[in-house]
Amino acid sequence: MDLFKVVFYLFALITLVASSFVVFSKNIVRSAFSLLFALFGVAGLYVLLLADFLAVTQLMIYVGGILVLIIFGVMLTHRQVSVDMKTGTLQIWPALIITAALAGSLVAISYSTEWKISPMVEAGPTAPKLGEMLLGGYLLPFEIASVVLLVALIGAAMIARRERKT
Amino acid sequence: MLDRVSALARELFVWLQNPGLSHFLVLSAIVFSLGLFAILTRRNAIMVLMGIELILNASNINFVAFSRYSTGTFDGQVVAIFVIILAAAEAAIALAIVLNIYQNFNTINVDELNQLKD
Numbered sequence: 001m002d003l004f005k006v007v008f009y010l011f012a013l014i015t016l017v018a019s020s021f022v023v024f025s026k027n028i029v030r031s032a033f034s035l036l037f038a039l040f041g042v043a044g045l046y047v048l049l050l051a052d053f054l055a056v057t058q059l060m061i062y063v064g065g066i067l068v069l070i071i072f073g074v075m076l077t078h079r080q081v082s083v084d085m086k087t088g089t090l091q092i093w094p095a096l097i098i099t100a101a102l103a104g105s106l107v108a109i110s111y112s113t114e115w116k117i118s119p120m121v122e123a124g125p126t127a128p129k130l131g132e133m134l135l136g137g138y139l140l141p142f143e144i145a146s147v148v149l150l151v152a153l154i155g156a157a158m159i160a161r162r163e164r165k166t
Numbered sequence: 167m168l169d170r171v172s173a174l175a176r177e178l179f180v181w182l183q184n185p186g187l188s189h190f191l192v193l194s195a196i197v198f199s200l201g202l203f204a205i206l207t208r209r210n211a212i213m214v215l216m217g218i219e220l221i222l223n224a225s226n227i228n229f230v231a232f233s234r235y236s237t238g239t240f241d242g243q244v245v246a247i248f249v250i251i252l253a254a255a256e257a258a259i260a261l262a263i264v265l266n267i268y269q270n271f272n273t274i275n276v277d278e279l280n281q282l283k284d
Contacts (some may be wrong), residue, residue: 008185012193019197019220023204028213035216038197042223045190049234051243054250058226061250066219066257073212073261077268090277095206103199110191117187118238129240130247138244145251152255160262 008048015041028078032071039063053127190231198224211264211274215257222253 018037025031039062046055134142181188197220204217226246233242268274 005183005185008189012189015193016196019200022216022220023200028210031213031216035219038220039223042227045193045227046230049190049230051230051234051246054226054230054243054246057247057250061254062219062223066254069257069261070212070215070219073215073264076265077212077274089207090209092207095203099199099203099206102202103196106195106198107192110188110195111181113188115187115191116236118236121234121238121240126240126243130243133240133244134247141248145248149251149255152259156258156262159259160265162266 004048007044011041011044011048013041014038015045028074029071032067032074035070036063036067039067050121050123051126053125053130187231187235190227194224194227194231197221197227209275209277211267211276211279212261214276215260215264218256218260219253222249225249 015038018034018041021034022031022038025034039058043055043058043063046052046058201217201220201224204220205214208214208217226249229242229246229249231242233240233246264274267279271279273279
């Protein structure tokens with residue numbers, strides 16, 4: 001139980017520091033790389049919550065796929081690599097007030113509510129159970145998700161490779 | 167007044183000693199707010215996308231935490247898998263759109279993109 005505490009605060013610290021670095025850093029490349037650490041911290045939290053399959057999925061899809069896409073996007077949309085990497089901000093004070101109020105109320109709600117706690121599920125591999133659920137009760141959403149993914153990827157290729165008319 | 171503050175601080179100290187469901191919820195609330203702040207303030211469209219990724223991760227932490235502590239079933243993890251799938255599709259589409267906008271307008275600052283055709 002003591003180890004749980006240490007590991008939880010370690011990964012929570014990684015996630016929080018990296019996420020705030022993503023948001024507050026002026027350099028977009030640094031933001032993208034600290035997003036890597038934020039996603040890694042979330043994967044560690046998944047392991048802590050006994051979701052091993054989900055943690056590996058997070059590492060493979062987010063860190064291996066989405067983050068590489070985002071870094072590609074950063075590199076392809078900046079002409080001068082050394083000059084134009086800074087990104088500005090706008091309307092910082094209203095946004096700060098709104099998000100601070102929202103964060104405060106959400107934290108207060110999470111802290112003060114008596115959440116329903118069930119007896120713990122026993123630790124063990126989750127992949128067989130998730131597979132049974134995906135091909136059982138969640139079969140229709142699963143199939144729809146696969147079609148959506150196919151359509152989205154074909155559409156992305158079409159949009160990105162369209163020739164300019166000029 | 168001082169008594170109440172010190173009692174609250176002691177309560178908070180005891181709360182911090184035992185990580186449980188509410189700790190994960192507080193963490194995800196903070197990550198959600200950071201993502202929302204990125205969406206509201208950054209001018210670069212790719213930074214807005216990173217804010218969206220942060221928000222989706224916060225929601226996933228919530229799903230998995232409730233699945234672990236509250237329901238005792240694996241439904242939350244299945245929903246989290248669907249969220250990851252949709253995040254992948256969203257990132258691919260959004261980056262394709264951003265690349266196209268960059269080719270047409272030579273900028274991806276969201277405050278300068280105020281027309282539908284050039």
